[in-house]
Amino acid sequence: MSAKPSLLIRGATIVTMNDDFDIIPDGELLIEKGRIASVGCASDRPVGWRQSKADRVIEASGCAVLPGLVNAHNHAAMSLFRGYADDLPLMRWLEDRIWPLEAELDEDSICAGTALAVLEMIRGGTTAFADMYFMMDKVAAVVKRAGMRAVLARGLAGTGSEPMAGIEETRELAAKWHKGAGGRIRVAVGPHAPYTCEPELLRRLAALARELKLPVHTHVAETRDEIKIIEERYGATPVQYLEREGLFDGLRVTAAHCVHLSDDDVKILADRRVGVVHCPGSNLKLAAGIAPLAKLLEAGVQVGLGTDGPASAGALDMWEQMRLAANLQKALTGQADVVTARQVLAMATCGGARVIGLSGHVGAIIPGMAADVIIVNLERAHLYPPHDVVSALVYAGHPDDVQTVIVAGEPIMEERLVLNLDERDILATAAAEAAKLVKAATAKQAAKHATPEPGGSDDNDEDPPEQSG
Ligand SMILES: [Zn+2]
Secondary structure: OOOOOOEEEEEEEEEOOOOOOOEEEEEEEEEEOOEEEEEEEHHHOOOOOOHHHOOEEEEOOOEEEEEOEEEEEEOHHHHHHOOOOOOOOHHHHHHHHHHHHHOOOOHHHHHHHHHHHHHHHHHOOEEEEEEEEOOHHHHHHHHHHHOOEEEEEEEEOEOOOOOOHHHHHHHHHHHHHOOEOOOOEEEEEEEOOOOOEOHHHHHHHHHHHHHHOOOEEEEEOOOHHHHHHHHHHHOOOHHHHHHHOOOOOOOOEEEEEOOOOOHHHHHHHHHOOOEEEEOHHHHHHOOOOOOOHHHHHHOOOEEEEOOOOHHHHOOOOHHHHHHHHHHHHHHHHOOOOOOOHHHHHHHHHHHHHHHOOOOOOOOOOOOOOEOOEEEEEOOOHHHOOOOOHHHHHHHHOOHHHEEEEEEOOEEEEEOOEEOOOOHHHHHHHHHHHHHHHHHHHHHHHHHHHHOOOOOOOOOOOOOOOOOOO
């Protein structure tokens, strides 16, 4: 492999997201061998300082440079279902609309859906995402081609009492992809949720994660129904149930949603250093509720931000999630000073990186870290005047403001041109694959309705909710 060209970005306001929250005006960022080599203010340096060393210079005056956004919870391939079934109660949405389509997914549709989501994420400044779905080998291949970074989990549900193909798939995925694609891809173990995973499965998956030294990605306490189900089955809250089954013992756990939590749950999440992914857009659209984010932050819980899957979220827009995260808590608590712009930007960058197990690796512009950075055009009406760059970005920023996206020191979008993917082809293929799924699911439904007494066992409508939600 040829060495990566070094890159100097200059003239920008650099929002480092380091521990001191340094914001550097007229900043210079030098990237060498895919990593941040140095960052500082141009006026503090002798003229010509190391600049001659850079193979390439990007002039970025009028722009902000910040760490790439981390979408800490997603089901990328579900982009094919976007807009297909909205405005329905959760169980009807799943049972009548999403699961019949999900049952028709094949490798081609997984690739098409993932590529569509990856394209959208890159265009909005997301450089890393955590994904849970199936056929993750295909998802990994798309991520590799696009040049993004991802933590991939095969979603798993069931009793855990028999040998499961999904567990084997997780092993194979880890063997093939963990730290693959130049270190851009990592693998996680993916128990879907407390209500879909019985105790034996949770224990097996916790053991698997410990054995393979992988993080865990799961959904927790998303809806009131889940709270009721887990209380009836196990006499516990979802958080207590997971803790009881050993999921928090020595494992890095990414817990998506955490909407309905007791005070004791919050304490457990903080004490056991469980990373929470706040997904305000999805929680609103599916009427799950509003997570107690202010309380979580106050308790010292590590929090990242996620969109959730495109079918439940709509757009994979991290800017919208930032805004919702801040504004909802203000309305919820009646205090305009809770959950600040800086706190949500941290959640969308270094916080998310920590939550998905990439802490110290990405999420901040600090020498030594991988160079996952985005250049955002600030010279736009909705971001003017330049009082406070973080406030402007969080309360008024938009995916289209992102101009250039760099992952591991390599540009993957420049001046809004996505470099490794064919946009037109991705859109056309996604539309064709989505139409194929709808056609197949509709034909199956029609056949079922046309047969008065289905005696056979080809009944396909009981696919478990292992990925959705
Ligand atoms: Zn989800």
